[in-house]
Amino acid sequence: MIPMLASFAPPYWLSTVIKVLVVGAVVPTTALILGVVFLFKIMSWMQSRLGPQEAGPRGLLQLLADGVKFIQKEDIAPNGADLWVFKAAPLVVLSSTLLLYVALPASAHLVVENLDVGVFYVLAISSLSVIGVLMAGWASANKYSLMGALRAAGQLIAYELPMVLAVMGVVIQAGTLSLNGIVFAQNGGAIFGWTGIGNPYILTQFIGFFIFIAAVQAELTQPPFDMPVAESEIVSGYQVEYTGFRFLIFFLAEFATAFVFAGIAAVMFLGGWAVPWLSANSDWYYVLGPAVLFAKVMLVSFIIFWVRFTYPRLREDQLQSFAWKFLIPLALVNIVATAILKVVF
Numbered sequence: 001m002i003p004m005l006a007s008f009a010p011p012y013w014l015s016t017v018i019k020v021l022v023v024g025a026v027v028p029t030t031a032l033i034l035g036v037v038f039l040f041k042i043m044s045w046m047q048s049r050l051g052p053q054e055a056g057p058r059g060l061l062q063l064l065a066d067g068v069k070f071i072q073k074e075d076i077a078p079n080g081a082d083l084w085v086f087k088a089a090p091l092v093v094l095s096s097t098l099l100l101y102v103a104l105p106a107s108a109h110l111v112v113e114n115l116d117v118g119v120f121y122v123l124a125i126s127s128l129s130v131i132g133v134l135m136a137g138w139a140s141a142n143k144y145s146l147m148g149a150l151r152a153a154g155q156l157i158a159y160e161l162p163m164v165l166a167v168m169g170v171v172i173q174a175g176t177l178s179l180n181g182i183v184f185a186q187n188g189g190a191i192f193g194w195t196g197i198g199n200p201y202i203l204t205q206f207i208g209f210f211i212f213i214a215a216v217q218a219e220l221t222q223p224p225f226d227m228p229v230a231e232s233e234i235v236s237g238y239q240v241e242y243t244g245f246r247f248l249i250f251f252l253a254e255f256a257t258a259f260v261f262a263g264i265a266a267v268m269f270l271g272g273w274a275v276p277w278l279s280a281n282s283d284w285y286y287v288l289g290p291a292v293l294f295a296k297v298m299l300v301s302f303i304i305f306w307v308r309f310t311y312p313r314l315r316e317d318q319l320q321s322f323a324w325k326f327l328i329p330l331a332l333v334n335i336v337a338t339a340i341l342k343v344v345f
Contacts, residue, residue: 019112023101027094031255035063037298038305039255046309070251073244078141081241085139090242090249092132097253099125100260105180107273107289108281118179119171122264123164126219129257130156133228137238148237151316152228155218158323159225163215165331169208169338170201170268179264183272187279197276202269207334209269211327213300216261217307218319220254224311225319258304259297266296 040062044051052062077086103118105111115121130153137149171177174185182201189199202209218225229237239250266272273289282288314322 023098023112026101027098027256028252030259031252032063034255034259034301034305035251036060038301039063042302042305043309046306067248070248071245075244075246076241078241080141082139082141085135086241087246089132089136089139090246090253092135093129094132094249094253094256096125096128096132097257097260099128100257100264103179104260104263105183105267105273105289106293107285108180108184110273110286110289111180114180115178116181117177119167119177119182119268122179123160123167126163126261127156127160129219129253133238136242140238140241142241144234144236144240145238148228148230148234148240151234152221152238154316155221155225155228155319158320159215159218159327162211162323162327162331163219165328165335166208166211166215167268168331168335169205172335172338172342173201173204179267179272182268183274186271187274187276198271198274200269200271205269205334205338207330209265211331211334212265212269213303213307214322214327216258216265217304218323219261220258220304222254222258222304222308224307224314226313227316227319230313258301262297262300262304263293265300266293270296270300272296 040051055062055065077083100122102112103115103121105114105118133152133156134149137145137147137152140146170182174182176182176185186200187198191197191199191203221228227237229239234240239247242250273285273293275288275292278284278288
């Protein structure tokens with residue numbers, strides 16, 4: 001089977017169709033996995049309760065039942081809303097998520113597009129979602145929606161910079177902007193001459209990893225950075241006027257984006273799809289690569305959702321201060337230290 005997968009070389013049109021279908025299937029699947037595992041099961045375990053139990057075995061089909069419920073609901077738009085912009089906003093947010101999966105490698109060859117500037121691409125695409133959020137807030141003709149959208153815009157802009165600076169240390173250490181190149185650099189690296197586990201950058205870039213995860217939490221507008229959708233303050237923010245499948249699209253985009261950001265963190269800090277004792281050029285990664293990456297993604301996702309379930313919401317001034325007065329200076333120190341050590345060693 002492995003030799004067959006390695007020798008499979010479809011024509012361009014078929015390869016494109018396969019990639020589109022795979023990405024189209026992966027987005028709802030990953031959102032479903034994270035929703036069931038973390039939102040329903042892990043959170044209920046952390047809070048000493050059972051969680052959903054009725055839909056399917058141990059409630060595992062609850063999210064599917066909720067999805068069917070949302071699809072059946074009426075698609076309502078408020079009076080005074082800009083209908084075209086209102087209806088397009090969720091699709092813009094989901095499109096940015098779909099585009100992020102284009103550059104995420106599951107092995108050296110299992111990637112939609114192996115970009116030489118993959119890091120630059122994912123950072124640029126991740127910032128597009130703010131356009132959809134602003135569209136949703138402005139077009140809803142609701143003051144709470146607009147307030148939530150403006151909060152989200154300010155938050156995403158503030159935390160884009162720490163995210164970019166956090167990965168600069170990885171780029172300096174690996175010497176490449178390619179996500180697959182970063183995996184190869186970690187797999188073939190050594191720690192003080194010892195190659196037993198390669199050189200996963202979380203050991204040398206643990207500060208960058210912390211900053212990246214904090215920025216991801218803010219990008220996802222999850223607690224403690226959930227001011228744009230704070231139910232107790234602005235009644236769900238920019239999503240307040242959305243019902244039915246359009247609200248479901250926002251939900252899919254949030255959880256699928258959490259999965260892909262966890263995947264990017266796994267690639268840049270945990271060695272991605274590779275394992276230390278097997279060469280990154282092995283054909284076994286056609287099967288092993290996706291499994292290894294998935295395990296690492298679930299580990300990073302656990303950290304992301306652990307923070308979500310643990311910490312209370314920050315105030316707006318605390319959020320901005322945390323970004324500009326703590327994360328950004330810390331990221332700059334990390335870049336300088338990494339550059340000096342790169343030159344010295």
